[in-house]
Amino acid sequence: MSQRVAVVIPALDDRDLLTQSLPLLIDELEARGCDDELTVVDDTGQDLLAAWIAERFPGRVRVIVRESCGGFAKALVTGARLGTAELLLCLNPDVRVRPGFLTPLVEAMVDPEVHSVSPRVLLNGDVQRAETHQRMLVDGGRLVSQPLTPDPDSSEPVPIPFPLGGAMMVRREEFLAEGGFDPLLAPFYFEDTDLGLTAWRRGRKVLEIPSSVVEHHHRGTIGRVVPEKLVRAAIERNRLLVHWKHLDSKTAAHEHYLALYRDALDAGIGDRREELIWMALALEDLEAATASRSRLGSMQRTLEAALVAADPSRG
Amino acid sequence: MRIGIFVHGLPPRSTHGVESHTQAFAEALVREGYSVEVLAPCCLPGRALYSQRREVRGSGYGVTWVQVASPADPRHMARAVGAFLDRERPDVVHLQHMIHLSAAAIEEVEQRKIPMVYTAHDFYPVHETLNLMRPDLMPFECGDLEMQARVNQARGFLDKLSGLGDHHGTVLLDQPGFADQLGEASAATLRAILDGQRDGGLEEARNEVRLRAEVMRETFAKVGRHFATSGMLARRLGSALGRAVELRPSGIRSDHLSALPPACSHGGPLRIGFIGGLLKHKGVHVLLEAFAQLDRSAELHIHGASHDRVYVRLLRERAAEVGAVMHGEYSRGELPEILAGLDLLVVPSLWIENAPYVIREAFAAHRPVLVSDTEALRESVRDGEDGLLFAQGDAVALSAALRRLVDEDGLFGHLVTGINAPLSIDAEARAYGQTYGDLVHEAQVEKPLPVLPASVEPFAERYAALEILPTRDLFEKVQSGLEKLGTCMGVAQAPADLLTQAVSSGSPTRDLLLDHDRALEWLRKSLADMEHAREEMEKRAGWFQEQLASAEKRAQWLSQQVDHGESTTGVERDWLKESKQDLEQERDWLRRQQAETEKTNVWLRESLDQAEQEAQKMREWAEDSIQKAGEETEKANQAMRDAAAETEKANAAGAEAAEDAQKAQEWTAESREQTTAENEWLKETAEELRRENLWLQEKADDGDAAITAAQASATEATRALAALGQEREWMRGVLESRQQELRWIRERLTGGAVPEGEDPSKDHAAIFAAHEALERELVAMRSHEQWLYTELATIASILESQGPGSEALVADELPRALASMRAAAARSMGELVWRRKEMLAAREGSDRLLARLAAPELADRIRSWELTPGPPAPLPPVVDPELASPEEKESEGLHRSAPDGILSDDEDES
Incomplete structure (x- = not known):
């Protein structure tokens, strides 16, 4: 029998997005007929969604109301803890599933070597722009990602550096046992990158399942309530923190350090204040990053090897 | 706290009063613990327009120089100021002077929500002519925009005249001792312009003045607090700007001046001095004339310079004539030495003046000051106390004042003694520090906090910090963090090594600079090519010119040949005509070519000029465009996002506002009804309360009266009770005695003889009846006594219950109890009377019986029973007919008419 899935959607006041995404999801779960769970975690801290969902989708969606807004990672853990199914599917409110997306994901998770999977996440439905289909590499001492154009005809699972947080499936208990996302990266962004890199370095796999397709209307949630400069700052700070957490060779550290030093010089001379702020934010969290790094323990793969293994173009 | 100061210049580049004061002020702020960054314009050769250079002064504040053109382009200046603000992040901006910086700078500050303070040193926010001085050295009123327009027109006229040099907008007309600078015609034109009798350009000048005034008014309204350094300036600016301008005098640094040797301690002639710019409105020529008229031994020392070469030359010539010494330019550092060489200072200003620093500096050096008698200078100098005032522009009056100082014994010493220590620059810095703190606090209170999800707030706070x-x-924070990171990663290196490695491996900034160099090289080459092309074109134009001249000569010759054609053959004539036509065509073509070449040449020349300008601006443009492109894109994206969000918000807000308005209307109507009802209820309640109050007052009065009456009644009742007790005791003794006598009589009767004719049984029966009656009375008396006690207890409880709220009880119970008691007392009196009658009847019976039956000795004994008078009867109670009830009246009647019924019926009623 197919494994049951607990679908958890951490949400802010995303009623307009949920209006579009929930019906598709409900249809999919009903079609699968495996008694899957569907939970929306109201992370507004104001109980805005329960009554609305009860009226729109009576008896079909469970709503968990958080007393205060804790952010995406905490809301996901809240929903995951209250689930009972073996698998946990995390979805963003702005992700619209396409029919038949769920079964291939569940099937891929049968392999215990697979840590997590993501459907092919098409940015705004554009088949040429799969958010999941990217590689990560260290270029000039900086951790960067490069979008790749997916092969639309291939249906074979593809290794990817990390499962996209807005549409990822993990084993629920394993995810909870690992403590969910790293709180170092709060309030948002790069938690999924860290999760994927950790999985790869531990000898596991993260896959994109092309036969499972969803659409992502990117930053439709956070971007609506948080100023762009804060979103950008969170991204750039977390890029550095994740890099520091996973740096594992003296050569790489030296190269990264030189690049960062040069960036700081350039930003200082060129009056590029925002870049200085991003760096300062990351450097303020250096101690926490070191602690997080020490919690990783021994790894089976180096960062470099992990990035190579996770490269979709080599898959 | 970080303070940004905007000023139009700073020493050493500019050493005038405001600039020098700003420097001292910045130093004082640093001493008070503030971080200070000054922004000042400059115009130095070889620098790109609006580029910025920062330097750190030894006293601990920074100065950023902005390269400006004159007049400054507001758009470029705004960007430069914006960059300064973003880089330095001041908490408060203090505007000392905005000339050359453009009012657009204020807009930039306002956009960043940084509080501003403005200190006015002149009339800049209202007038371009900062000193309100007309070109003919006559002052005009603050706010007189018509005169400002004429002044602008007049200055334009003066600018076109040659021979005036750097006239600073003024000329000397009819000044004694000075050559007339203008010819008769120019002077007449100037006067006509100032009188508004020359229209040329006046309307345009009016519009410009009006527009400037409006812009300035709006711009300066964005400044949080306005101060002026004199009361005169505060009043006039406040009136013109339509807002409060507070007086805050400037302080000076005086520590280097206070220890100078005393004035007039040298024993020589009086040393008169002038210190300041040699500008016409400063009135130095008036001082020279006054000195010329001073027929006393004195020296005149003039310190200062200016670019007004013509005026300075005139001053020098006149100074040489009158024996004054022109010392020329001085530096701030020389001020103590200059003041040490003077006994007094003269400020002969012809303008309305403000609050000259030099006066306070002279006072700090204990030098009295002679000043023109103006509204502003009267605030600085007290006539006859620490200086002397003289009529403005009046050399005779000034000369007389100087003569007084020489001639009047003790006057100079009196003035020196009267000098008060001027305000220190540190005190001024402290006062402004308080203002900065208030403004920052207000800004924090007013600043709306963005609504963010709670999970993002800690991150947002860190970002804001x-x-x-x-x-x-x-940058320092990042560098410090990087050091820690290097140690943490085990890759720490010496800074020099790190820098070498980092830069040698490439840098975007270096790439950018290389790009700029390449772009400049390309521009230079283009310029050279264009220059070459221009030369070629000029050569070509020259050739065309030559060809044209040649063609015209040939055409002229041919015309002459045609004119003399009679002598030529027809063929020759035709040839000549054709040749002439060809030549004319060639000439026209050449002319066209020449015109085209000329046009091309002009275009090339313009292009060349433009290219040169472009080359000058290239670095700035390249830097700006590359740097700003990203920012602009970012801003545009942000603006689009913001616009979308704002639209959404606006729609939502509109809907909410409409709903709120509806609710508000309903609520208002409801409230109005409620208020009306409430008002009615309040009126009724008030009326009820008033009535209740009256009723309570009446009750209280009644209660008081009742209490008084009850107390009197109680006293009476107690007295009556005591009398009754005495009577009862007497009665009891009498009865006892009667009983014994009766017993004796009964024995005698039963054992004795009865006289003849008498029926002893009859008397016997009567005696027995009397006896029984007496016994009944005794019982009744006891009952009555008990009843009296009960009544007294009731009265006592009533009296004890006197207190708040007991009025009703007193009013109801007390009169009734008193009436009952009075009735009872009346009844007792009736009974006593009746009993006496009974006893007398019994005695008469006994006497008769004794007379018949008893022996003489027995009769004597019985007679000895004569009733002794009882205790005095109590006063009859005062029965108030109003209080006594009909039943009580009736019961009194029963007592009297029916002694047998005593107490039987009344007991219940009472």
């Missing part, structure tokens, strides 16, 4: 740091602090 970094965002307010100046760029260099941010």
